[in-house]
Amino acid sequence: MLIDWFTVGAQALNFLVLVWLLKRFLYKPILNAIDAREKGIAGQLADADAKKTEAEKEQTEFQAKNKAFDEQRTALLQKAAADAGAERGHLLDDARAEADKLRSDQAIALRNDRTRLGNEITRTAKDEVFAIARKTLTDLAGASLEERVGAVFTRRLGQMDAQAKETMAGALRAASEPALVASAFDLPAAQRATIQNALNETFSADVRLRFETAGDAICGIEFSSNGQKIGWSIEGYLTELDRKVDELLDAQPAPASSPSMAASQQKTEPAKPDPKTAPSKRPPVEVAVGAGAR
Numbered sequence: 001m002l003i004d005w006f007t008v009g010a011q012a013l014n015f016l017v018l019v020w021l022l023k024r025f026l027y028k029p030i031l032n033a034i035d036a037r038e039k040g041i042a043g044q045l046a047d048a049d050a051k052k053t054e055a056e057k058e059q060t061e062f063q064a065k066n067k068a069f070d071e072q073r074t075a076l077l078q079k080a081a082a083d084a085g086a087e088r089g090h091l092l093d094d095a096r097a098e099a100d101k102l103r104s105d106q107a108i109a110l111r112n113d114r115t116r117l118g119n120e121i122t123r124t125a126k127d128e129v130f131a132i133a134r135k136t137l138t139d140l141a142g143a144s145l146e147e148r149v150g151a152v153f154t155r156r157l158g159q160m161d162a163q164a165k166e167t168m169a170g171a172l173r174a175a176s177e178p179a180l181v182a183s184a185f186d187l188p189a190a191q192r193a194t195i196q197n198a199l200n201e202t203f204s205a206d207v208r209l210r211f212e213t214a215g216d217a218i219c220g221i222e223f224s225s226n227g228q229k230i231g232w233s234i235e236g237y238l239t240e241l242d243r244k245v246d247e248l249l250d251a252q253p254a255p256a257s258s259p260s261m262a263a264s265q266q267k268t269e270p271a272k273p274d275p276k277t278a279p280s281k282r283p284p285v286e287v288a289v290g291a292g293a294r
Contacts, residue, residue: 149183150191153221154198157230164230169203171228178208179225184233186213199223 160168172179181187181195192211199207214222220233 147191149221150187150195153223154194157198157202160202160230165202168225168228168230169205171226172203172205172207175226178210179223181209181211181221181223182214183211183221184214187211195221 179199181192187195192209196207196209199209220231222229222231222233224230
């Protein structure tokens, strides 16, 4: 049997053409369709996994948020309870502070009343002592109180020791302004001249003077220059009387805290000092030389 190579070649060519046509128009589209299908399925699976993951994530976040909300609610409740307790403590502290302030104000008012009462007693006693001393010296010496004070002051100048004189003389020499003579009353011209002569004689110099009336002076005369002072007064009487009045006030019972008792305490008259403990009528003499001495 003879082989027709032309037929064999034509059939082989036809087969190759058929294979190419099948691959080109049938197999390749089928493969592409299969690949597209697989990719679509894979994408759907991936999308489903992503949605599942997202759902799990959202569930986890929801649970975390729910837990955080519960914790926050618990913290807020605890904070509200703590704030309520703190506010209660603050209100109690404010109430205590207000009560303390009221007690302090009441104590201050009582101290002020006591001070005012003591001042009134002191002023009355000073006026009485002043009047008694004036009348006594007038009756005994036959001169006014001012003249007697000036006479005692000039006599005390002559009784100064040498050291006191030297100290005061140094202050007079160093002073650039006239020395000051202060008294509780206006000295007459004659008494000013007497004091001027006594000072000139005591310090062996022409002492420049200026006279002033001191409203706070208590029945006395004070001579000062460049920080040095020489004085004579009856202030010692009033100091002693002041001390005794303070003792009498301290001996009184403590005022009651209630308004009614406080009112009754204010209406109570102060005890009068014992006449046996009153100071003597001889005026104290103060001759002090030194910086700021009185």
